[in-house]
Amino acid sequence: MKLATWNINSLTVRLPQVLDWLAVQPVDVLALQELKLTDDKFPAQAFAEAGYQAVWFGQKTYNGVALLSRTPATEVVRNIPGFEDDQARVLGATIDGVRVIGAYFPNGQAPDSDKFAYKMRWLDALREWVRDEMAAHEKLVLMGDYNITFDDLDVWDPVGLAGTIHCTPEERAQLQSLIGLGLSDAVRLFEQPPKNYSWWDYRDLAFRRNRGLRIDHILISEALKARASACAVDKTPRKNERPSDHAPVVLTLD
């Protein structure tokens, strides 16, 4: 079983690239973030023709998430239960016996902003919900655009970017508290190339210079860790014409 996450920065623009990628990398589950379209515009037919079912949770202009899968998604949850939110950021579903949570974590903008405070509240709510989900589902994967780096290894310029958004101690403590629930960072379970990132700024030739951040993650429960055989960033689509600024991350389970 293969599962992947990819922030595609507008599904309207990127649909052909997603279909092309799935043709080459026929994963069983793909979590998408930043659809940037309303539910009525979701291209369910195009995915069906490619052999994928979908559940989606869209929003005008911003956010929006989807789960594509070969087999049906059941027990679907939209956003964090009990957490008031007008932004479409989370989809949970059970697929092939695995509890899959795809999420687009808030960006946070700057440590002193209202958006950062929202990010912290959102992370508090997510952690408590994931705790409950883990108690109910032994096989669980939490994947998406976390908008948080684990540590300096995830940052192209750890000195220059110290304390800036995605790299603050507060965000990293939140990420560690998710790990503390009993989840593992799947990428770090396996040997990786140096300077291993999942996002590069569109500006300044950042991709060519590999000036990036690793902010897209796949966290897995112990039961899935035992089955994990590979996990890596696929930089190929970032080399496309008109790419997303993020690359997909792919997990292989035996």
Next chain:
DNA sequence: ATGCCTCAGCTCCTGAGA
């Protein structure tokens, strides 16, 4: 340089992303 790209939208500028 509080910018550089890219995308959406009450679209020829602005807000947001990260």
